[in-house]
Amino acid sequence: MIDTDHIASEVAIYFKTNPSERKYDSPLNRQIITDRVSSYGVIPSQTAVFRAIVELLNESAIERADGGDEHTDKLGGAIAERKRIDRLASGPLTDADFTKYSSMSPADVEHLFHSDALFQARYRKACAKWGFKLPTKSALDAASSVEPDLGEWRGLDAKTYHSLPTSKIIQLYRGNQSFKAAVEKLIATGKI
Numbered sequence: 463m464i465d466t467d468h469i470a471s472e473v474a475i476y477f478k479t480n481p482s483e484r485k486y487d488s489p490l491n492r493q494i495i496t497d498r499v500s501s502y503g504v505i506p507s508q509t510a511v512f513r514a515i516v517e518l519l520n521e522s523a524i525e526r527a528d529g530g531d532e533h534t535d536k537l538g539g540a541i542a543e544r545k546r547i548d549r550l551a552s553g554p555l556t557d558a559d560f561t562k563y564s565s566m567s568p569a570d571v572e573h574l575f576h577s578d579a580l581f582q583a584r585y586r587k588a589c590a591k592w593g594f595k596l597p598t599k600s601a602l603d604a605a606s607s608v609e610p611d612l613g614e615w616r617g618l619d620a621k622t623y624h625s626l627p628t629s630k631i632i633q634l635y636r637g638n639q640s641f642k643a644a645v646e647k648l649i650a651t652g653k654i
Contacts, residue, residue, distance in 0.1 A: 469496045472506040488527035551583035555591055563588050572597040613640030620653045
């Protein structure tokens with residue numbers, strides 16, 4: 463028989479070394495987890511503790527002890543990410559930053575500015591210090607956010623598209639903007 467004090471020690475270590483799991487840490491949950499690990503009849507380990515927690519959560523045998531939920535987890539993650547970006551962006555700009563930013567193409571700056579929050583924060587700082595221009599949303603992005611006029615092809619679906627002869631599809635795609643927009647919408651939504 464395995465000593466329950468040893469199992470309880472493994473559970474304590476698990477919560478200490480896995481901060482994201484501390485939301486399940488309470489005296490009652492620790493006892494339930496310890497009992498479950500004990501029932502396995504194995505040498506206590508972090509893997510056994512993790513397995514027990516997953517099983518117990520799936521069985522609704524343990525609950526969160528921090529009063530939070532999925533929404534508070536997402537909010538906490540977003541706040542932590544914002545703090546991380548602010549911390550990294552607050553560092554001083556260097557000559558290497560100037561060289562990097564001044565040698566980038568406008569397209570590369572625009573892409574990174576709109577896709578990487580850390581780059582955006584650092585580049586804003588560089589704009590204020592060295593007079594670089596802030597990128598704006600490209601005309602392509604602005605145009606893609608406006609729903610195209612599908613006209614007579616508004617009801618085009620995958621079945622109708624596939625029923626058309628290939629030669630007709632090519633002809634319409636090349637010469638009819640409404641048809642082309644409808645086909646591209648089907649492609650974008652993964653329907654064809």
